[in-house]
Amino acid sequence: MLAQQLLNGLVVSGVYALFSLGFTLVFGIQRILNLAHGAIFMTGAMVAYYTVSAGGPLWLGFVLAILASGILSVIVELVCFRRLRKTGDEEFGGIISSIGAGLVITTIAQQVSSTQILRFPFETFPVVIYRFWGLRVSMLQLFMAGAAIVLVLVLGYFIYRTSFGRRVRAVTDNEHASMLMGINPNMIYAQTYFVAGALAGAAGVLVGLAFNSISFVMGEPYLMFAFAIIILGGLGSIPGALLASLVFGMVQTLTIAYLPSGLTDTIIFAALFLILLVRPNGILGKDDAGSLRGRR
């Protein structure tokens, strides 16, 4: 039973990780909280749904969802943040304008979906259950865990092992110096937003498949959790977001399994407060991780 729950927790954690990594990546590089991230996640699920319901194969839905969410995320950066950055008021102003962008996207999705909860046709993802060592695992769960792990590894490889990743980290570290080294930060921002949006879109499709329920508001709870996750992990820290996703996914799954379900969020956020009392900058946060000012 415990092993089963840990496995379920791992799957949930994977989805949180995909969602939060993009959120923390954007915060790390720009010190901006993109509150439209939940709407971008939802867009991924919607695009996959409409592709499948139009008769397309699921893999195509997946690819289109990733592309669409990535592009939408770049549009949010261009429309909401780029102009504000020129005025130097991107931190607070950016939060407000990204809430606005989130509302616009959510409202469009509401119109398109006629405020309905959408469901993939039966067996869009084959229902296959594997049993081993007394565990019960669906093919979908395996796929979700596999997709999350692969995407996280690919992201890690790009950020820490390629020249593109070095440029992203250079801009994150010191935008001024990076320009003097021939880096165009606007290009890096656009690419980072694309990656962040694409990861969120992938998470959206996985969640849509897992619960077989897609609605225009599905991003909100995830945004809330991602907020808590990146604070817990240390704002802007990629390993921190991964670790915190794991903690969150596990705690959530285990509390749902063993305690009255109404207590889940209470326990999670109480744990968040307790951890922040001991580690005010998050588990892997730097001393200045929470400060919105400085560095430029």
Added chain:
Amino acid sequence: MLEVRDLRVHYSGIQALRGVSLDVRKGETVALIGPNGAGKSSLLNTISGLVAKDTGAITFEGQRIDGLAPWSVTKAGILQVPEGRQVFAEMTVLENLQVGETALAERAPTYGLEDVYKVFPILRERRDQRAGSLSGGQQQMLVIGRALMGGPRLLLLDEPSLGLAPVIIAQVFEALAELKAQGLTILLVEQNAHLALTSSDRAYVIEQGKIVKSDESRSLATDPEVTALYLGQD
């Protein structure tokens, strides 16, 4: 190689440069000295494209470069080593150097990793360390090395001695002399006039946004006004 003509710049309401003209010829080291706030850094930042000019022209190897974005200026081969040792603190020494290669764009490298390690052997020793954990002097060496990786045709140095211990300053300037001997063209902004004049071929004195004197460094070092104002008691 670099020609600055009648450059006027203002920012945050202050007239930082009031018609500055200056030349840097291939292979020479030119120093720019003057008091705090005279416009030394403003001039470097305008050349680098970080600050927009009002009027005037900047030409580099026959091409107008004023109005270009900082990253485009860099790709043309003008690399600035900014004031205050701006390393990428969270990245390793080696990664900092690798980022420098971005500036090359399509140009061929002039300094490889090995060449940089030869100039600053300490960087080889520390290559896997976080740049933020280096000492001030090592960070200054790293930012110069990082700029070298970008294949500079003209190296702009903003206050390389600032905040460093005398022994370390001597090491940094020894390295600069070595680079100069290898044929690198350098425009050096330096508050320490003695240091600037002994390590350059020619120098300009800038005061309140205007060039007030320019000559061979050797002659400026004995110029009564310059000695009184800048070489004074120290």
